[in-house]
Amino acid sequence: xxxxxxxxxxxxxxxxxxxxAEKAAAANSLxxxxxxxxxxxxxxxxxxxxxxxxxxxxxxxxxxxxxxxxRTRARRLSTLRQFMSWMVADGYRSDNPVQFLDxxxxxxxxxxxxxxxxxxxxxxxxxxxxxxxxLRMEAALELLYAGGLxxxxxxxxKIQDISPQKSALxxxxxxxxxxxxxxxxxxxxxxxxxxxxxxxxGPIPHTDQLLSGRDKEMSRQSFSLLxxxxxxxxxxxxxxVSPHILRHSFATHMxxxxxxxxxxxxxxxxxxxxxxxxxxRTRPDRLKGLVASAHPLAKNAENK
Numbered sequence: 417x418x419x420x421x422x423x424x425x426x427x428x429x430x431x432x433x434x435x436x437a438e439k440a441a442a443a444n445s446l447x448x449x450x451x452x453x454x455x456x457x458x459x460x461x462x463x464x465x466x467x468x469x470x471x472x473x474x475x476x477x478x479x480x481x482x483x484x485x486x487r488t489r490a491r492r493l494s495t496l497r498q499f500m501s502w503m504v505a506d507g508y509r510s511d512n513p514v515q516f517l518d519x520x521x522x523x524x525x526x527x528x529x530x531x532x533x534x535x536x537x538x539x540x541x542x543x544x545x546x547x548x549x550x551l552r553m554e555a556a557l558e559l560l561y562a563g564g565l566x567x568x569x570x571x572x573x574k575i576q577d578i579s580p581q582k583s584a585l586x587x588x589x590x591x592x593x594x595x596x597x598x599x600x601x602x603x604x605x606x607x608x609x610x611x612x613x614x615x616x617x618g619p620i621p622h623t624d625q626l627l628s629g630r631d632k633e634m635s636r637q638s639f640s641l642l643x644x645x646x647x648x649x650x651x652x653x654x655x656x657v658s659p660h661i662l663r664h665s666f667a668t669h670m671x672x673x674x675x676x677x678x679x680x681x682x683x684x685x686x687x688x689x690x691x692x693x694x695x696x697r698t699r700p701d702r703l704k705g706l707v708a709s710a711h712p713l714a715k716n717a718e719n720k
Contacts, residue, residue, distance in 0.1 A: 564666035
């Protein structure tokens with residue numbers, strides 16, 4: 417693969433630095449931006465600073481000819497839109513030709529979730545793991561499901577975040593935004609049980625990660641492997657189980673049991689209520705039931 421011109425690479429790196437410093441973009445987001453921009457730079461026949469609407473149309477036609485999925489094209493276009501906006505703000509360009517361009521229409525994708533019995537089955541299956549993974553994964557799944565956490569948020573929990581006096585976690589989510597997430601007494605107790613077992617011979621000095629073993633920290637990969645093992649023990653298709661599906665399950669179950677959207681938005685750390693509203697589409701029967709039970713005219717109709 418040919419290397420990019422040095423000035424193009426330098427421009428992309430400055431954009432990434434700005435996203436990290438000004439918007440606290442996560443490492444995964446920065447890597448995605450970098451990949452998208454490097455791929456785009458190799459396809460266009462001009463410098464980013466000179467790219468016009470015509471070059472942009474050719475670029476999009478090229479994506480379509482490649483057979484890129486609408487979601488992939490939409491992501492690349494979003495990255496390019498942010499990049500161009502940054503160039504305008506920093507004086508590298510006078511206009512943003514992507515600004516008013518519509519993204520490809522995406523097929524509606526409803527969040528997938530497990531039912532409550534399946535989540536209970538996963539929690540029970542953790543006890544069949546060999547120690548110390550039995551206690552560690554039971555604590556991890558209780559916290560993940562109790563708080564609707566992202567995997568990055570779970571793995572970012574520190575020892576000092578947990579104590580018998582704390583009934584809530586201060587979570588640092590996307591963009592460095594903090595939110596207070598209450599957890600169940602059971603989740604707290606399982607976390608305390610794990611720490612007591614792990615540190616019975618003294619605290620470990622190399623890390624303060626809550627879920628770290630005595631020899632190394634827990635990574636996304638090691639968590640994923642253990643979660644798949646738990647799913648197999650529970651008799652659940654491993655393709656249906658992931659940390660994000662457990663987060664979806666938390667949201668769906670909370671909504672089914674009467675949580676309101678604004679509360680759920682705060683618990684999940686969604687910046688936009690529209691992101692939370694997608695969960696209402698998984699249970700249209702619940703919305704119909706709410707109208708039938710709560711609307712004053714519906715009650716009047718029952719009395720006639």
